[in-house]
Amino acid sequence: MGVRKMNRDYYSSNEIIYLSVNKILPNPYQPRKYYNSADLEELASSIKRYGVLQPICVRILNKNIYELVIGERRLKASRIAGFDAVPAIIVDVEGREAAMLNMVENMQREDFNYMEEAEGIKIMRDCFGYSYSDISHITGKPVEYIEKTARLLTLSNEMKNLMVDMKITKDNAIAVSQLEDEKIQEKVLKKVINLDLSSKRTEEIVDYEMHKLAVGENETGNSFKRRKMKDLRYLTAALNDAVATVNSTGLDAKCEISENNENTEINIQIKK
DSSP states (O other), X not given: OOOOOOSGGGBSOSOOXXXXXXXXXXXXXXXXXXXXXXXXXXXXXXXXXXXXXXXXXXXXXXXXXXXXXXXXXXXXXXXXXXXXXXXEEXXXXXXXHHHHHHHHHHHTOTTOOHHHHHHHHHHHHHTTOOXXXXXXXXXXXXXXHHHHHHGGGGSOXXXXXXXXXXXXXXXXXXXXXTOOOHHHHHHHHHHHHHHTOOHHHHHHHHHHHHHHHHHOTTOOSHHHHHHHHHOHXXXXXXXXXXXXXXXXXXXXXXXXXXXXXXXXXXXXXXXX
């Protein structure tokens, strides 16, 4: 699929016009769901003092009715500030191109959270037929980055909201999303929150949980124990998990692992 690049051809003119805020409809493909009220109030105060310094972008729907393409925060803050009209530039785009421009603008913002980013990718794929490769080209992000972000969409709405509310890092969220069982997701996420785990530790725990499912949780006895022992990575994850649990009780424990050509040495210490 050909991807139209951003350029001056989008603009009907370079003229800045003032539009009534009541004639501007929201972008139906806006992936942003979360707006920090304090940040909006701060922006509204700035707009009251200095005005809207950067025009919003809109497209014409029909006579005297416009649809927002870029600038939702500015429009929201202008309404909070009590402005009846805002400066705008009319862009010549169709729905799919408007969604593309909106996505590019949002992905350049630091406050655009990763779940909204994933929703934006979903909109561009499901509504407008863009491939991951197309989205990579449009946004400048690697294809692997787009694919990993899209994986977050497999999570339930409850899990997604919890991750955003608890400020879970994107890498941790992606690691948890590899688990298909929601109960196991919740168990791992609880550890991430309570123990403030790094993404590396979370990935180890996720690998360990996936390994248990692969070999069969109902398997018991020495054969299962020997099978787990053969893979040092899963053993390491289990030990680190145990140490983290000990530390959560208030004790000070650490696990040190060193390797040479012949042996792997594991040293667990708990301060008295």
